[in-house]
Amino acid sequence: MGDHQSDFRNLPYGAQAADDTNEPDARAARRDRAVRAAVAQGVVGPDEPIAGLLDVTGIRASAAALHAAFDAVTAPGTPVLHAFAVKATPLVPVLRLLAEAGLGAEVASPGELALATAAGIPPERIVLDSPAKTPAEIREALRRGVALNADNPQELERLDAILDGATPSSPVGVRVNPQVGGGSIGALSTATPTSKFGVALRDPGARDWVLNAYAARPWLTRLHAHSGSQGMPLELLAEGLGVLHGLAEEINEAAGRKQIDTLDIGGGLPVNFQSDADDPSHAAYAALLRKTVPGLFDGRYGLVTEFGRSVLAKHGTVLARVEYTKSAGARPIAVTHAGVQVATRTVYNPESWPLRIAAYDAEGRPRTGDTVVQDVAGPACFAGDLLATGQHMPRLHPGDWAAALDTGAYYFAHHYAYNSLPRPAVHGWVETPAGPGGEDAEAAVRFATVRPAQTVAEIVAEGGAAHLDSLTTLGGATGPA
Secondary structure (H helix, E strand, O other): OOOHHHHHHOOOOOOOOOOOOOOHHHHHHHHHHHHHHHHHOOOOEOOEOEEEEEEHHHHHHHHHHHHHHHHOOOOOOOOEEEEEEHHHOOOHHHHHHHHHOOOEEEEOOHHHHHHHHHOOOOHHHEEEEOOOOOHHHHHHHHHHOOEEEEOOHHHHHHHHHHHOOOOOOOOEEEEEEOOOOOOOOHHHEOOOOOOOOOEEOOOOOHHHHHHHHHHHOOOEEEEEOOOEOOOOOHHHHHHHHHHHHHHHHHHHHHHOOOOOOEEEOOOOOOOOOOOOOOOOOHHHHHHHHHHHOHHHOOOOOEEEEOOOHHHHHHHEEEEEEEEEEEEEOOEEEEEEOOOOOOOHHHHHOOOOOOOOEEEEOOOOOEOOOOEEEEEEEOOOOOOOOEEEEEEEEEOOOOOOEEEEOOOOOOOOOOOOOHHHOOOOEEEEEEEOOOOOOOOOHHHHEEEEEEEOOOOHHHHHHHOOHHHOOOOOOHHHOOOOO
């Protein structure tokens, strides 16, 4: 498919009007046509039994909706940077597409910074957040002019030493933990009393330390909080940002000037995994914040957001071929090529990360027939490798396709190499205007490669093949005594 980066970002906008692109029915119908086209065009098949599919039209619409949501509540002229959380979908062509849609990048490692840079995102539109920044990472961010948020007092002391009295050219802030509590998924709740992130504001002496830190460093101009993501009630996210805003006001009052000019309010908008609806929407969240923390939007503070999952999740599908079907304990089981290697969180914590599975026949058409209760299993060699357990759906048959929905974030871009299973290919797609309803609708869907499938040779190389004899020759050993 040629140069996958340029092909991907240059795909046309598609046939849907902008006002209905992300309506649930339109999204689902568009996905059905894309699956049919993927099978018809050989994007997937017996020799390519798994792939990730990204709806480019939907991604563009979500980016536009995010901009519109905050434009509707902020004072005119307020600088707002929507920095996409790279960890959600760390794929260069995706970051490039989002950059062209007006988003920046939030990064948390040298690798993510390199991905954002490769996508052409300029340093002034990148924010570095990490709880374990090395001196080299800090120096590189400062050298480039990348904004960063110090996570703790020791990191701020490290910054002092690196700067050695100089004023940084990068915007610098401190991350605080408002300690407002957690949501239903503890691992993603970052504002608990004992969270590893940020300065815990309710701990004894912590608030005074923050005030003194800003008073001693006039170059600290930002303040950051992120209370959690999936499983967090919106009201709790808003409460955390109320704490952030109140602290910024206190710092500026103590300084007698507008020392803090930008508030980084993080991301964390949960995603609905039960249907195709965007519920909650970015617009609903922005409206809630406007109501509960109006000072965020009166124009006195620039804003940075760090949304990830809520921008991409709904626009990704993992499509996996059904290799075999069987029955155990009277329960139908479909054995597919998608499991723990792409859906690690779902397999190990299905209660928190359930997936909807859509059934398609061997030609990629929605599977019809009697609904049964069946398991959809993956290829890994352990019993828990299940995409879905006891799901009500049409019975799958060998050669059919199982589609794991809402997987555009934190799924096919986060490979888990169990059993040395290869990383699947990822393709972006759009429909041309002549597509829907035509006799050859599947031919009107265009695909572009985002990432090719990993080869067996690459797996062997990753497994250290270049160092074949490194252990057998270690210390001059030649074999058993």
